[in-house]
Amino acid sequence: MAIWLAGRRGASYCVKALISTTFRSSRSYTTAFASNGNSDSLFFCGNSSSAAVFGSQRFESTKARQQLDLLSSDDDEEQNQGVDFPGGRVAFTSEMSFLPESSEKRVQCYRVLDDNGYPLSSTQFKHVSKELAVKMYRGMVTLQTMDTTLYEAQRQGRLSFYVTSYGEEAINLASAAALGFDDLILPQYREAGVLLWRGFTLQEFVNQCLGNKNDYGKGRQMPIHYGSNKHNYFTVSSPIATQLPQAVGVAYSLKMDKKDACVVTYFGDGSTSEGDFHASLNFAAVMEVPVVFICRNNGWAISTPITEQFRSDGIVVKGQAYGIRSIRVDGNDALAIYNAVGVAREMAIKEQRPILIEALTYRVGHHSTSDDSTKYRPVDEIEHWKTARNPVSIFRKWVQRKGWWSDEEESEFRANVRKQVMDAIQVGEKIEKPPLADMFSDVYEEVPSNLMEQERLVRDTVKRHPQDYPTNIPL
Amino acid sequence: MPGFISHQVAARGLSLLRLRPVAATMRTYSSATKEVTMTVRDALNSALDEEMAADPNVFIMGEEVGEYQGAYKITKGLLDKYGPERVVDTPITEAGFAGIGVGSAYHGLRPVIEFMTFNFSMQAIDHIINSAAKSNYMSAGQINVPIVFRGPNGPAAGVGAQHSQCYSAWYGSVPGLKVLVPYSSEDARGLLKAAIQDPDPVVFLENELLYGESFPISAEALDSSFCLPIGKAKIEREGKDVTITAFSKMVGYALKAAEILEKEEGINAEVINLRSIRPLDRDTINASVRKTNRLITVEEGFPQHGVGAEICASVVEDSFGYLDAGVERIAAADVPTPYAANLERRAFPQIEDIVGAVKRVCYRSLPMVATA
Numbered sequence: 001m002a003i004w005l006a007g008r009r010g011a012s013y014c015v016k017a018l019i020s021t022t023f024r025s026s027r028s029y030t031t032a033f034a035s036n037g038n039s040d041s042l043f044f045c046g047n048s049s050s051a052a053v054f055g056s057q058r059f060e061s062t063k064a065r066q067q068l069d070l071l072s073s074d075d076d077e078e079q080n081q082g083v084d085f086p087g088g089r090v091a092f093t094s095e096m097s098f099l100p101e102s103s104e105k106r107v108q109c110y111r112v113l114d115d116n117g118y119p120l121s122s123t124q125f126k127h128v129s130k131e132l133a134v135k136m137y138r139g140m141v142t143l144q145t146m147d148t149t150l151y152e153a154q155r156q157g158r159l160s161f162y163v164t165s166y167g168e169e170a171i172n173l174a175s176a177a178a179l180g181f182d183d184l185i186l187p188q189y190r191e192a193g194v195l196l197w198r199g200f201t202l203q204e205f206v207n208q209c210l211g212n213k214n215d216y217g218k219g220r221q222m223p224i225h226y227g228s229n230k231h232n233y234f235t236v237s238s239p240i241a242t243q244l245p246q247a248v249g250v251a252y253s254l255k256m257d258k259k260d261a262c263v264v265t266y267f268g269d270g271s272t273s274e275g276d277f278h279a280s281l282n283f284a285a286v287m288e289v290p291v292v293f294i295c296r297n298n299g300w301a302i303s304t305p306i307t308e309q310f311r312s313d314g315i316v317v318k319g320q321a322y323g324i325r326s327i328r329v330d331g332n333d334a335l336a337i338y339n340a341v342g343v344a345r346e347m348a349i350k351e352q353r354p355i356l357i358e359a360l361t362y363r364v365g366h367h368s369t370s371d372d373s374t375k376y377r378p379v380d381e382i383e384h385w386k387t388a389r390n391p392v393s394i395f396r397k398w399v400q401r402k403g404w405w406s407d408e409e410e411s412e413f414r415a416n417v418r419k420q421v422m423d424a425i426q427v428g429e430k431i432e433k434p435p436l437a438d439m440f441s442d443v444y445e446e447v448p449s450n451l452m453e454q455e456r457l458v459r460d461t462v463k464r465h466p467q468d469y470p471t472n473i474p475l
Numbered sequence: 476m477p478g479f480i481s482h483q484v485a486a487r488g489l490s491l492l493r494l495r496p497v498a499a500t501m502r503t504y505s506s507a508t509k510e511v512t513m514t515v516r517d518a519l520n521s522a523l524d525e526e527m528a529a530d531p532n533v534f535i536m537g538e539e540v541g542e543y544q545g546a547y548k549i550t551k552g553l554l555d556k557y558g559p560e561r562v563v564d565t566p567i568t569e570a571g572f573a574g575i576g577v578g579s580a581y582h583g584l585r586p587v588i589e590f591m592t593f594n595f596s597m598q599a600i601d602h603i604i605n606s607a608a609k610s611n612y613m614s615a616g617q618i619n620v621p622i623v624f625r626g627p628n629g630p631a632a633g634v635g636a637q638h639s640q641c642y643s644a645w646y647g648s649v650p651g652l653k654v655l656v657p658y659s660s661e662d663a664r665g666l667l668k669a670a671i672q673d674p675d676p677v678v679f680l681e682n683e684l685l686y687g688e689s690f691p692i693s694a695e696a697l698d699s700s701f702c703l704p705i706g707k708a709k710i711e712r713e714g715k716d717v718t719i720t721a722f723s724k725m726v727g728y729a730l731k732a733a734e735i736l737e738k739e740e741g742i743n744a745e746v747i748n749l750r751s752i753r754p755l756d757r758d759t760i761n762a763s764v765r766k767t768n769r770l771i772t773v774e775e776g777f778p779q780h781g782v783g784a785e786i787c788a789s790v791v792e793d794s795f796g797y798l799d800a801g802v803e804r805i806a807a808a809d810v811p812t813p814y815a816a817n818l819e820r821r822a823f824p825q826i827e828d829i830v831g832a833v834k835r836v837c838y839r840s841l842p843m844v845a846t847a
Contacts, residue, residue: 184582218615227614234581235614239605245571246606249578249586256560256584279571286566442616443650445674448706448754 106313109328109360112335115389117397125339130404136177136334137399140169140392141410142417143193146202147365149421150209154223154369158425159209163224165190167332167364170391171296173197174337175264175359179345182261184250185233186243189224190296191266198231202417206424212431213474218442219434241267241274244293248280248354251289255352262290262348264341270301272315281322284354292344293319293356296331298363303376319356331361332391335398362389435474436462511697516686518660519549522667523587525699527557530585533671534561536572537589537626546591547627547686573599573624577606580622580676587671590626593642593680600645607676608651623670628656628680629723629775630823636811641776643722646678647752647785653677653705654752656722660690662750665703673705680752682723708756710763714745717769717833720760720786722749725773725824732829742837752782760786761793768799769836775823778806800836805829 082089112125119125128136147164154162165172172193179185185194192205204216208226211219216228217235227235234250237243247265254263271277272295284291295315299306312318319326325347329340337359344355362385366373373382387393399405436458440451462469513521527533534557539546541554541564554562565572569590576586590596596603603624610618630639646654653675657663663681670677695701711726712733721729726748733744745763749756764770770790772783783804790802808822834840 186578216615216617217613220613220615225613227617229617235610235618237605237610237613239601242574242602242606245574245602246578246581249575249580249584250582251578252575253579253582253584275568275570276574279566279568280574282566282568283571283575287563438615442612442614444653445611445619450754 101311102313107316107328109330110336110340111330111333112339113333113394113398115394117394117401119398125335126342128335128338130402132177133399133402134404136173136338137392137395137405138413139173139176139193139197140334140395141413142202143169143172143196144392145414145417146192146196146205146421149418149425150206151365151369153425158429159223161223161369162209163189163368164365165193167362167385167391168296168298169193170334170337170395171294171331171359171361174334175266175294175341178338178341179264180261182232182259183345184254184261184263186247186250186263186265187233187236188240188243188267188271188296189236189238190268192224192226194266195226195228195231195233198233200226200228200231200233202420203424203427204228206421206428207431210425210428210431211433212428213434213438214428214431215434218438220438241271241276243267244271244274244276244280245283247291247293248284248287248289251284251291251354252287255289260349262292262345264292264294264345266294266296268301269295269297269299269306269309269315270304271295272318273309278322281319281324281354281356285323288352289354290348290352291354292341292348293324293354294341295356295358296361297358298331298361300363300367300373300377302367302371303373305377314358314360316356316358319358324354324356326356326358328358328360331359332389332394334391334395361391364390433473510691511694512689513660513692513697514687514689515657515660515663515681516547516549518663518690518692519667519681519686520551520553522664522671523550523553524556526668526671527553527561529699530671531561532583533585533587534563534579535587535589536563536565536576538565538567538572538591540564540589545589547683549681549686550589569595569599570602573602574606576622576624577602577610577620580607580620581610581618585621585623585671587623587625590624592638592683593626593628594638594640596624596626596642603646603652603676603678604649608649610651611675612651619674620676621674623667623673623677623679625667625670625679625681627683627686629682630807630812630819631683633814633816633819634812635814639812641680641774641807642678643680643752643774644776644781644785646680647755647782648780649753651676652753654680655705656680656749656752658685658711658723658726658748658750660692661696662703662709662748664692664696665701666705666750669702669705672702677705680723685724685727688727703750706751706754706756708750708759709748710745710759711748712744712746714743715767716743716745717771717836718745718747718760718763718767719771719773719829719833720747720749720783721773722752722782723775725775728824728826729773729829732826732833735826735830736833740834740837740839742833742839744833749782755785755789757789757793761790764790764794765797768797769833770798770802771805771829771832771836772802773805773824773829775807778804778809781806800838803832803836805832 082091112119112123114120143165147166150159150162151164153159168190172191176194176197181198187194207214208217209223217225225236227233243265244267247263251263254261297315301309314328316326316328327340330336340357344357347353348355364382364386396405437455440455441447443451462475523535535550535553540550541559541562544551550562573588576588579586607620607622610620629641643654643656646652653673655666655670655677657666667679670679712730719729729746733746736742736744745767747760747763772786774782776782783806787802787804805824805828810822812822813819
């Protein structure tokens with residue numbers, strides 16, 4: 001069932017197209033962005049022949065490929081003699097050399113704005129309208145403010161648990177802005193901003209955190225485990241990286257629907273150690289499904305720094321290892337994220353293939369309210385990223401310089417959002433908890449007799465001992 | 476049982492007009508009695524074939540299911556008939572393809588995931604339990620998972636400790652899953668079709684040694700709209716002196732033991748084929764015990780926290796006053812399965828163990844010293 005990238009394109013394509021992915025590379029095939037004349041299409045990594053009819057390669061698995069790719073015969077790096085093996089023809093060499101464990105230069109990182117919000121010289125990016133930019137910026141501020149307020153609420157004992165996305169506001173909002181509403185999201189747990197962009201209200205967020213009866217999760221999950229069918233956002237699941245093979249499965253199903261949509265799944269640097277990460281990247285490439293993998297490499301998996309997590313050059317090189325087109329992006333640069341995700345999505349849908357995006361960033365907050373990160377990392381490191389490299393500030397500078405935002409609007413907006421969140425908490429706390437029947441429903445599609453029996457027993461017990469039953473749980 | 480068949484027919488519309496798929500189904504006729512028999516392997520194959528023909532969302536995924544025709548040939552002929560998009564050969568990653576299967580079910584497909592043996596499902600068990608079983612509940616009904624995990628379970632012959640464990644108790648304890656254990660060809664057909672049509676995740680535990688066994692099969696069971704209800708046990712042999720519960724291969728052993736008991740001891744045993752571990756048919760089991768007043772449970776899994784323990788607890792809770800003797804559980808020896816044939820034989824219940832236990836609960840012989 002193998003699709004042999006090398007066999008179809010020659011080893012040179014892999015080297016050229018997949019390693020250097022910035023505009024400045026003279027060896028890349030990316031200049032094709034001019035090829036169809038309009039500025040909407042930003043970046044094509046070579047032109048792909050249509051993907052092989054799905055699975056048709058399988059029946060020839062025991063036959064060596066007969067034809068040499070035309071591209072490879074032009075390349076003087078390869079010797080012309082090759083030897084056939086399962087998997088295709090490889091050029092051979094009498095010089096023994098090991099591929100180095102790391103290349104001298106790390107994979108470059110795509111960036112549009114510098115740390116002060118100035119566009120880098122000779123950078124090209126898709127035009128962003130004032131409306132979109134302001135919406136993105138407001139989303140980032142809303143996320144930051146919601147996080148601050150709800151974190152404080154947890155500290156006051158009003159929530160049992162909370163997870164903030166400090167430092168990753170750009171990844172959240174800019175990636176969401178680049179996607180379509182029909183794209184299906186399978187999140188990890190630090191992507192509340194994506195749901196926010198799609199229209200989840202502050203009240204809906206707070207309801208889930210409080211587990212009241214308006215929570216779409218019927219109070220069954222810990223806080224921040226949001227999920228909403230109508231926003232095409234799958235329910236957050238705690239085990240790490242399990243959403244990755246699930247995303248490939250969803251994409252497999254979506255592929256058959258032939259819609260103009262793809263699956264987008266998010267995960268952190270720590271997730272890439274899980275077996276599920278490797279199985280899903282491998283499978284996604286083999287099955288040729290439209291899925292965009294977005295890795296938030298924020299440097300920390302609770303207290304494990306990335307130096308202890310892996311020894312590769314981050315996550316972007318792992319995509320290539322599985323035959324997946326990949327890019328490394330500055331995760332604190334909203335415009336870079338917006339562009340890269342937009343193009344990745346187009347490639348995933350048009351070419352029905354997976355794409356990997358590694359967004360480099362920093363986890364400014366603690367892992368969660370159960371963590372105190374000052375215990376394992378220096379406070380001044382956190383401060384540096386919170387101030388000098390803050391994605392919200394960087395984007396704010398750019399937006400303000402364009403005349404689309406001002407300091408007055410900033411303070412008014414922040415105060416407004418904070419008030420809205422606090423109001424939502426007050427309102428949410430007054431709402432009843434989910435009723436007793438919700439404890440027994442949805443275990444199966446239809447409530448089985450043993451659970452109906454158990455519910456009946458509970459209700460009988462409550463009738464007999466009403467004084468022992470909590471008053472805020474409706475029957 | 477026409478009642479629920481008609482419900483299935485109504486739901487499927489044209490199913491009665493569909494021609495019975497010919498593919499790999501073989502029915503042999505016994506010349507003497509003109510009885511139709513079918514192997515369990517063919518029963519499973521025909522069930523898969525019919526369900527794939529009826530619903531284009533059903534697809535099969537697993538190792539060797541396609542070009543190899545199935546590690547145990549259960550999926551023989553299906554790749555040729557339905558193509559590689561619906562019979563998907565996978566790389567070796569149970570966690571991977573179980574997770575992918577669950578994901579595809581999240582978005583409306585109906586996967587049938589094959590594990591080469593349920594021993595390998597342990598590498599995927601997080602997806603079976605945390606991604607499949609609990610999703611409908613945790614998402615409050617927004618994500619349902621109509622997936623079937625199937626494959627051989629329990630010991631075969633001479634395959635050693637890592638290929639011989641029975642997982643019925645493990646999966647049977649998880650709310651959100653349904654766990655089925657077919658014995659005969661009729662069970663295999665009816666329960667697999669019901670499992671594929673069910674909106675909840677189903678763990679379908681087969682048995683490698685039963686694949687080749689032939690059972691008589693009725694015309695009703697051969698019909699493409701045939702379905703067995705999930706959660707109902709079957710009384711394979713009616714009796715009045717003792718109830719023996721068993722599932723999968725042990726049903727055959729229990730029936731043979733019942734014959735021996737009838738002939739040699741005049742003990743009339745009732746044998747219950749559980750068919751379903753979760754939900755467990757407590758009503759049938761308790762009704763039987765209230766009739767016979769004695770109970771033996773038989774399983775190939777390990778004794779502690781096993782299926783027999785659950786049945787015993789259920790009977791003690793509901794029918795304590797009806798018991799005339801203590802319940803005996805027959806299970807595997809509490810050791811990882813040894814390979815040597817003589818040791819393996821002693822590690823699993825044999826027919827004489829069942830006979831011995833029945834005699835003890837009927838007070839025909841001395842009770843054993845309590846162990847473990």
